[in-house]
Amino acid sequence: GQTIGILGGGQLGRMLAMAAARLGFRVHIYEPGARPPAGEVAELTFTAGYDDADALERFASGVDVVTYEFENVPAEALDRIEALVPIRPNRQALSVSQDRLDEKTFLTEIGLTVAPFATVNPSASDAAGELAMAMASVGLPAILKTRRLGYDGKGQARIDSHVDGPAALETMQGAPAVLEGFVTFRREISVIGARGSDEEIVCFEPGENVHRDGILHTTTVPAAIDDDTRAEAYAIARTILVALDFVGVMGVELFETDAGLVVNEIAPRVHNSGHWTEAGAVVDQFEQHIRAVAGWPLVDPMRHSDVVMTNLVGDDVASVADIAGEAGARLHLYGKAEARPGRKMGHVTRITGPARDR
Ligand code: ATP
Numbered sequence: 001g002q003t004i005g006i007l008g009g010g011q012l013g014r015m016l017a018m019a020a021a022r023l024g025f026r027v028h029i030y031e032p033g034a035r036p037p038a039g040e041v042a043e044l045t046f047t048a049g050y051d052d053a054d055a056l057e058r059f060a061s062g063v064d065v066v067t068y069e070f071e072n073v074p075a076e077a078l079d080r081i082e083a084l085v086p087i088r089p090n091r092q093a094l095s096v097s098q099d100r101l102d103e104k105t106f107l108t109e110i111g112l113t114v115a116p117f118a119t120v121n122p123s124a125s126d127a128a129g130e131l132a133m134a135m136a137s138v139g140l141p142a143i144l145k146t147r148r149l150g151y152d153g154k155g156q157a158r159i160d161s162h163v164d165g166p167a168a169l170e171t172m173q174g175a176p177a178v179l180e181g182f183v184t185f186r187r188e189i190s191v192i193g194a195r196g197s198d199e200e201i202v203c204f205e206p207g208e209n210v211h212r213d214g215i216l217h218t219t220t221v222p223a224a225i226d227d228d229t230r231a232e233a234y235a236i237a238r239t240i241l242v243a244l245d246f247v248g249v250m251g252v253e254l255f256e257t258d259a260g261l262v263v264n265e266i267a268p269r270v271h272n273s274g275h276w277t278e279a280g281a282v283v284d285q286f287e288q289h290i291r292a293v294a295g296w297p298l299v300d301p302m303r304h305s306d307v308v309m310t311n312l313v314g315d316d317v318a319s320v321a322d323i324a325g326e327a328g329a330r331l332h333l334y335g336k337a338e339a340r341p342g343r344k345m346g347h348v349t350r351i352t353g354p355a356r357d358r
C-alpha cells in the first residue's frame with residue numbers, strides 16, 4: 001500500500017490522516033511543533049524543523065507522495081522533498097498562496113475579480129508616503145495585511161481614515177504588506193473544489209461563512225445565494241484549479257457583492273469552511289483530498305443534509321458535554337490538551353434537515 005506524507009501536524013493534518021487511514025493508506029507526518037494533534041493517528045511523526053535537511057530527506061524517502069495541511073513551508077524544504085518524491089498540490093499552488101500580493105496578481109491575471117490592492121513596504125524609508133499612495137489608489141476604508149503568514153485575521157489592520165495609517169504600519173512589524181480596499185459584501189461564502197490527477201473537477205456546494213474576532217465561527221450550507229451565484233462560484237473554483245494544474249482540494253473564499261463575486265483568498269488545501277462535509281455530504285473534503293493526491297478517482301460530493309458547522313474555539317469546548325448529548329450534532333475534537341483563547345479545539349456540525357430542494 002501507499003504511504004502518504006503530510007507536512008503539518010495540526011487538526012487539518014489529523015483529519016487528513018484519519019481519512020487516509022480509512023482508505024488503507026499509511027501516513028507519516030512532518031511537524032516542527034511538539035505533540036502535534038495528527039501524530040496520534042500517524043504511523044510515524046518527524047518532529048523536526050523545516051531547516052533540518054536530514055529529517056526532511058528521511059521523511060521524503062519513506063513516502064510515495066507528499067501533501068500538506070499548511071501552505072507556509074519554506075521553499076528550500078520543498079526543494080529537498082521534491083528531489084525525492086512528488087508534492088501535491090504542486091509548487092506553483094503553494095507559492096501563489098504563500099504571498100497575498102502574488103495571489104492577487106495571479107487571480108487578476110486569470111481574469112477573476114479581487115479587492116483593489118496595492119503593495120506597501122512598511123520598512124521603506126518613506127513608508128508613510130507609500131501608504132498614502134496606496135490609499136489614494138485603492139480608496140478608504142481599507143485593510144493593510146501582511147503579505148505572508150497571516151491567518152485568522154492576524155497581521156491585519158483596518159484603516160478608516162488617514163489618521164489610522166501610522167498605527168496600521170506599526171502592526172506590520174516591518175513585514176511587506178498589501179493594502180486592500182474594503183469590500184462591501186452581502187455575505188461571505190466559500191467553495192471547496194477538488195481536481196483529480198485525471199483532471200476531473202468536482203466542487204462541494206458553497207457554504208456561507210460568519211467570522212467572529214477574525215476567526216471562522218460558522219459555516220451554513222446551503223448558502224442563501226441564488227443559482228447564478230452558485231454557478232459563478234463553481235466557475236471561479238474551476239478556473240483557479242485549471243490555471244494551477246491543481247491536484248487536491250482547494251478552498252476559495254468569496255465575497256458576494258452587488259456586482260458579483262469577489263475572490264478574497266485561496267487555500268491550496270482542505271479548509272475550515274469545508275468541515276461540514278464530514279456530516280453533510282457523501283464524501284468529505286479530507287477523503288476527497290487523499291483520493292486526489294493518491295491518484296484515485298474523485299467522488300461526486302453530493303450533499304445529503306442541510307448543516308451548520310460551528311467552530312469550538314478556546315473556552316467553547318466547555319460546552320462539549322452538552323453537545324455530546326445533542327441529537328443530530330456531529331462532534332469532532334482535535335485532542336489538544338490546552339484550551340488557549342483563539343485556539344481551534346474542535347467543531348460541531350449540526351444537521352438541520354435533509355438537503356432542501358433549491
Ligand atoms: P484565514 O484564517 O481565512 O486564512 P486571514 O487571516 O487570511 O484568514 P482574510 O481571509 O484575508 O484573513 O480576512 C479575514 C476576514 O476579514 C475575511 O473573512 C473578511 O470577513 C474580512 N476581510 C478581509 N479582507 C477584506 C476586505 N478586503 N473587505 C472586507 N472584508 C474583508
Ligand code: MG
Pocket residue numbers: 150151152265
Ligand atoms: Mg488566509
Ligand code: MG
Pocket residue numbers: 253264265
Ligand atoms: Mg480568510
